[in-house]
Amino acid sequence: KKQFGVIGLGRFGTSVARNLEKLGYPVLAIDNNAENVEQVKDYVSFADIVDATNPEALDASGIKNCDTVVVAVGDVESSILISLILEELGVVNIIAKAASDIHERVLKKIGVKEVVFPEADMGFRVANKLTSANILDYIEITPGVDLIEYIATKKLSGKNLKELALRNRFGINVIAINKGNEVIVSPSAEDVIEEGADLFIVGKTEDIYEFKKEFE
Amino acid sequence: KKQFGVIGLGRFGTSVARNLEKLGYPVLAIDNNAENVEQVKDYVSFADIVDATNPEALDASGIKNCDTVVVAVGDVESSILISLILEELGVVNIIAKAASDIHERVLKKIGVKEVVFPEADMGFRVANKLTSANILDYIEITPGVDLIEYIATKKLSGKNLKELALRNRFGINVIAINKGNEVIVSPSAEDVIEEGADLFIVGKTEDIYEFKKEFE
Numbered sequence: 410k411k412q413f414g415v416i417g418l419g420r421f422g423t424s425v426a427r428n429l430e431k432l433g434y435p436v437l438a439i440d441n442n443a444e445n446v447e448q449v450k451d452y453v454s455f456a457d458i459v460d461a462t463n464p465e466a467l468d469a470s471g472i473k474n475c476d477t478v479v480v481a482v483g484d485v486e487s488s489i490l491i492s493l494i495l496e497e498l499g500v501v502n503i504i505a506k507a508a509s510d511i512h513e514r515v516l517k518k519i520g521v522k523e524v525v526f527p528e529a530d531m532g533f534r535v536a537n538k539l540t541s542a543n544i545l546d547y548i549e550i551t552p553g554v555d556l557i558e559y560i561a562t563k564k565l566s567g568k569n570l571k572e573l574a575l576r577n578r579f580g581i582n583v584i585a586i587n588k589g590n591e592v593i594v595s596p597s598a599e600d601v602i603e604e605g606a607d608l609f610i611v612g613k614t615e616d617i618y619e620f621k622k623e624f625e
Numbered sequence: 626k627k628q629f630g631v632i633g634l635g636r637f638g639t640s641v642a643r644n645l646e647k648l649g650y651p652v653l654a655i656d657n658n659a660e661n662v663e664q665v666k667d668y669v670s671f672a673d674i675v676d677a678t679n680p681e682a683l684d685a686s687g688i689k690n691c692d693t694v695v696v697a698v699g700d701v702e703s704s705i706l707i708s709l710i711l712e713e714l715g716v717v718n719i720i721a722k723a724a725s726d727i728h729e730r731v732l733k734k735i736g737v738k739e740v741v742f743p744e745a746d747m748g749f750r751v752a753n754k755l756t757s758a759n760i761l762d763y764i765e766i767t768p769g770v771d772l773i774e775y776i777a778t779k780k781l782s783g784k785n786l787k788e789l790a791l792r793n794r795f796g797i798n799v800i801a802i803n804k805g806n807e808v809i810v811s812p813s814a815e816d817v818i819e820e821g822a823d824l825f826i827v828g829k830t831e832d833i834y835e836f837k838k839e840f841e
């Protein structure tokens with residue numbers, strides 16, 4: 410079985426460690442703060458108080474036996490230093506969170522495979538949700554293609570997907586409908602939309618924009 | 626035009642404020658730390674140094690003229706106090722970030738409309754990405770229904786969507802294919818899948834699990 414390491418047990422690191430264990434994978438969780446280790450030790454396979462910016466201490470922790478290590482430390486300098494030490498210990502798969510574009514660029518230069526921005530991602534989603542009356546959620550799934558959760562307006566109500574022809578008219582795809590009591594995944598052409606139903610719609614950013622304008 | 630308030634200009638609050646302005650909506654950005662206000666003031670309509678836990682100071686800031694206010698303060702006690710003051714000032718639409726379930730429960734009791742967990746959300750996504758070789762991203766779009774970005778394996782290669790009949794066999798829907806040079810949204814039945822292509826697949830959690838098992 411693959412083993413994972415998580416360094417930094419703040420909100421993000423703790424969530425990664427606990428979710429990995431829930432999925433059945435053993436985790437070595439490290440933090441330089443005893444209290445944070447204490448809070449996590451009952452949910453992970455191994456937990457250890459280590460200052461990860463100290464190369465000997467990190468080496469002695471056994472982190473290099475992990476296939477993948479997540480660096481979840483907020484302080485930019487520490488995060489960069491820890492990623493560098495991991496690279497020198499021979500850890501191939503390193504994922505790190507970053508607080509800015511410049512932080513990401515340095516991490517990538519060191520050899521970090523993937524960089525995530527938990528706060529910026531959520532900031533984008535919240536701003537898009539707030540500025541459109543009918544949008545409950547707005548997720549960029551790949552650059553230029555978005556998934557929105559859209560509350561069906563009166564203009565959409567009482568028609569089925571065939572009549573609405575959203576794919577032909579706008580290039581967008583209704584991939585699921587939440588009718589309150591049940592969620593229909595891959596709705597068929599005959600499925601009728603009621604006002605207030607939750608529609609999950611995927612499309613190119615500009616196509617979603619046209620759709621919103623038409624039915625708002 | 627709707628006006629928005631953002632209290633707390635850390636990574637999350639700054640991202641919300643800047644994205645709202647990019648979408649064309651004026652923002653009043655508040656923080657008790659002058660440096661954080663300084664960093665944001667060129668990107669927002671209004672910026673002010675205010676201790677938001679002080680009711681008179683918050684009232685004088687003009688935040689109650691905002692239709693929606695986002696509370697992006699990390700300290701749990703401050704976040705709760707600020708949300709309470711906003712509620713008493715008559716702000717109806719309050720969105721707040723939370724660090725734990727208990728924090729969320731208190732905010733909801735006070736009247737906060739929506740609570741987000743930037744770090745926990747990303748923790749879930751990263752853990753799911755890391756534990757499946759072919760999954761590049763894993764987003765829960767609504768409880769029980771997920772969207773995954775999946776690298777097409779050899780077993781899927783050379784066949785079109787009609788032949789694969791993924792909808793009939795597993796109840797899942799390929800909603801987009803990224804072939805590297807272009808992204809096809811709402812692929813047709815004749816679209817052929819090549820090994821290594823990025824597939825965006827939506828389905829119920831258990832159906833995605835069955836699909837992964839079959840094609841891994």
Ligand SMILES: Nc1ncnc2c1ncn2[C@@H]1O[C@H](COP(=O)(O)OP(=O)(O)OP(=O)(O)O)[C@@H](O)[C@H]1O
Pocket residue numbers: 416417418419420421422439440441442445459460461462481482483484487744
């Ligand atoms: N040198 C280090 N070695 C090990 N752990 C560290 C080190 N420096 C910081 N940490 C730990 O990393 C964790 C996350 O850091 P911090 O709280 O500063 O960031 P954050 O970005 O606010 O975290 P989050 O948003 O995930 O809650 C903390 O638990 C902290 O104790």
Ligand SMILES: Nc1ncnc2c1ncn2[C@@H]1O[C@H](COP(=O)(O)OP(=O)(O)OP(=O)(O)O)[C@@H](O)[C@H]1O
Pocket residue numbers: 528632633634635636637638655656657658661675676677678697698699700703
């Ligand atoms: N009473 C207050 N009034 C106004 N702003 C405040 C108050 N208390 C804290 N803040 C600001 O809220 C912002 C976010 O708080 P903090 O950095 O503690 O949380 P965080 O969860 O680590 O943030 P993020 O993850 O978004 O970077 C900071 O810029 C801080 O100055």
